[in-house]
Amino acid sequence: MKIAVVGTGYVGLVTGTCFAETGNHVTCVDIDMNKIEALRKGVTPIYEPGLEVLLTRNIKEERISFTDDLKEAVKEAVVIFLALPTPSDQDGSADLKYVLQVAEELSGMITSYKVIVNKSTVPVGTCEKVTAALSKKLSKDLFDVVSNPEFLREGVAVEDFLKPERVVVGSSSEKASKIMGELYSPFVRQGNPIYFMDARSAEMTKYAANSFLAMKISFMNEMANLCEKAGANVDWVRIGMGSDQRIGKRFLFPGIGYGGSCFPKDVLALNLTAKEYDYDFKLLRSVLEVNKIQKKLIVDKIRNHYKNNLSGKHFALWGLAFKPETDDIRDAPSLDIIEALLGAGATLSVYDPVAMENIRKKFSDRIGYGMNQYEVLHNADGLLILTEWSEFRNPDFDKMKRLLKEYAIFDGRNVYALEKMREMNFHYESIGREIVDHRSVS
């Protein structure tokens, strides 16, 4: 099938590449010419494991190409995916300007039947708005609009796309649903379902899924805070509760608050949708509040340990991306933590395996940068762990102690066992577990 994908970000590029991988002919279009030029050479502008290999193979086989010319890209396509940004507007609602602008542009370009698929995360009712924008210059029998929310996670995006737990297709058109079914058939061969539903329900499903996951995390963050006060260990509590299949083991890890380009904006947007329909979604409001507080928690722990005087203190930071296996720092908790520490007068040296370039663009010479995880430890009054990259899990603790001024670790991701920290004589504070205090060790 001939496909066009508008927007070659995290979602668009993975979508285009994976559809090319299953034999389709894909044209990806973006307004960012730097991206297009890099992609034509097989270089991915984002860090996403497995993507570049797949991309290079499909470029070589001439199944995927890149352009900044929307008209050219959609000319022969039967299906046009919109994978455009839907960032938070000033009031927190999803800003639809990118999606609706492209829909209007398409309205003047289409001359044969197309399925216009919205893959961006958009509020309930957006398909109708896209239909209205397309209808400005286009006859209704020349297109159908479909909602096809995307559930991939960054860092494992290729795997998630190729083996989705489910595919959701929202449409009232039999013709468009049939085309979508054909397109996705290679990805659901193992019996994972495609759910065909109306567009409004599909749009709502996406927000429901993200908000529910955010709620699960916020619940565990609050549980961790209570465990700390009550002398329980949240790691045991997590394992104990998660083995009940009704609860599930995943997404129960407490930490420094959820971040990324989606949970924060999507919970906000759903809360505003609720307001728009005159519904007070109390749980969602709590999720937002808990996450805001959780992002500050590690800074509070540090302030406490250093008796509220961070002026002149120097800290090392390991991990800056909002989660491992990505270079994405959009809404990463590390951003708030860096600002809070700088604001309190501390100086910082930071390291992340892949997000350094993005962090440097944001903070330039306000902070120091290390070439590796050990370099940043030199003369530091403490180490903060903000992203649970694998390479931080089993470091050379003796080397760390030779470099650090104070043997203090503030771990926002519960990476180390308490026993190990006791054995190594570190002052160690984590989330929802007792403090290991080296001063109390003989």
Ligand SMILES: NC(=O)C1=CN([C@@H]2O[C@H](COP(=O)(O)OP(=O)(O)OC[C@H]3O[C@@H](n4cnc5c(N)ncnc54)[C@H](O)[C@@H]3O)[C@@H](O)[C@H]2O)C=CC1
């Ligand atoms: N990042 C993720 O893991 C997921 C994101 N989503 C949703 O997918 C949508 C896209 O997200 P990302 O891929 O992360 O965004 P992104 O910001 O990485 O990519 C968007 C791309 O669209 C391009 N663009 C903007 N205006 C354009 C135009 N007029 N014509 C052509 N290209 C244009 C930008 O240059 C950029 O390359 C959002 O609604 C997001 O909520 C859904 C599931 C997962």
Ligand SMILES: O=C(O)[C@H]1O[C@H](OP(=O)(O)OP(=O)(O)OC[C@H]2O[C@@H](n3ccc(=O)[nH]c3=O)[C@H](O)[C@@H]2O)[C@H](O)[C@@H](O)[C@@H]1O
């Ligand atoms: O709509 C989206 O963009 C995507 O948002 C999330 O994916 P992603 O943001 O890539 O990352 P997650 O793995 O969900 O992590 C989000 C945040 O929650 C945090 N988290 C996750 C799991 C957990 O147990 N605890 C926890 O604090 C992570 O550290 C991270 O900051 C969803 O998992 C995807 O299904 C969805 O498609």
